[in-house]
Amino acid sequence: MVAVIAPGPILSARGLTKHFGGLKAVENVDFDLTKGQVHALIGPNGAGKTTFVGLLSGRLAASAGRIEFDGQDITSLAAHSRAVRGIAYTFQITSIYTNLPVFDNVALAIQSRGSKTLKAESLAALDRVGLGSRADQIAGTLAYGHQRLLEVAMGLAMQPKLLILDEPTQGLGTAEIEVFNQLVRAITPEVTVLLIEHNMDVVMNLADRITVLNFGEKLATGTRAQIRADPAVQAAYLGG
């Protein structure tokens, strides 16, 4: 008999707090990510979204609170250890190896988890985002949209359990956004996706659940319909 288990949270944070001096960037946030879902994190500028995912990915150390990932307490783990455990992070401001060939960029993402077929896997990872023909090009000479896609390819190449995307569609054209949407749909539900996004079309298109942050606190969390209908969210963010 195979027991059917309802998908549990792959990541849960309790009382997560980050203060910068007197500034409460993230204040006592409880947060759960359901395995296999696309979860969007929205909120006005300065709401603490990037800080919040910084705490999850380990770029920043939490002032208080606890984070569990895949059944283990990761609160005190360094960023690189979290990456090895399956949390991939793509930067808000494109961060690739601009002086290295495109191939090396994804190869670095793949070899960090160990691979016997580095070359083939790297080329496959590039094909996935349509950059296969540009493997030998220096990454810094790619068009901006392609650099964005390369960074997503690096995140995917890590074969993460959780992919955190910090404003991935910023600066992308409509056609590139469509490629991105298809990519996200193709990787779920194998990969759980946490998406910081300002483009509400992308959010409404992709997100299974949405969490709204405002002034570092969690304002609401729920399905698209619930968030649309929430009066507090409308007041704070959607301009209702």
Add this chain to the structure above:
Amino acid sequence: MKRALALHIAVLAVLFAAQFVLPPYHHTNIARIMVLAVFAMGYNIAFGYTGLLSLGHALFFAAGLYATGLGIEVWGVPTAVALILGVAAGGAIAAATGVLALRTGGVSFMIVTLMFAQTGYLTILYYGEYTRGDEGIVIARTARAISNLDFSADTPRYFTALALFSIALLVNLVLVRSRLGRSMIAMRENEERSRMLGYDPFRVKLIALSISGLYAGAAGAAYAVLFGYIGASFATIQYSILPLLYVLLGGAGTTLGPFLGALLMFYLIDISSGYTTAHLFVVGAALLVLVLFAPKGILGALREKGAKWLP
């Protein structure tokens, strides 16, 4: 890859052939340059490939020099053992320095490594009873040999230097083409990105610095037996700056840059000091020209101009 390997083998072949035609003076010079190039190659692994700007590599060179020299002269161990001791000392001191110094980065790293090297220099002077300080120790000619191989004679000396240089160069080539090499370059290019890809920057940099120390230690150990003298002057700041200059001149982050830089700088000083006592002025002028017209060094500039295959 084939072109790169062919070039490296060609360079080694030229060096092999050169010993039959070189006059004795240049014969000794080239042997010395090859040993110094090994030191610079080690420096390049830390600086050129991993982005660690150290001002303390004299410490690792001196560790090799003194472990071998004192091993022979003071502790009386066999020459072969003393050489191994020298290589190990370079690696061990670099690793120990790295554990502490790599907690810093950038300018702080330069200063901390400089302080470590100064401490090493002062330690050598402090224990002058054994090290003979500035005066140094001349290693007995009889000890500068392993069975029939007499390192004080021209031909075996040249061959030994060439053998060491060949091994160091080929290991360097393999290293930079390896996954470890790629992760070292990743540290130089974008440390934060690398961390988020799952690399522990401290670990990668510590490995790179330790390998760098092994190279410096090997060069120091070889220098002691090939040229028969150890002294505190080899632990001064000058010997931390020299490999930096070689690497900058030849091309940081290129496998052949350290040798090319050592060769050119050595002869630049050698020739200019024949004409003027202000030979350091000539070196300074050459560096200015370099910074203005080829800031990435000679081979770095060639690579930018189209020879992309240069490793």
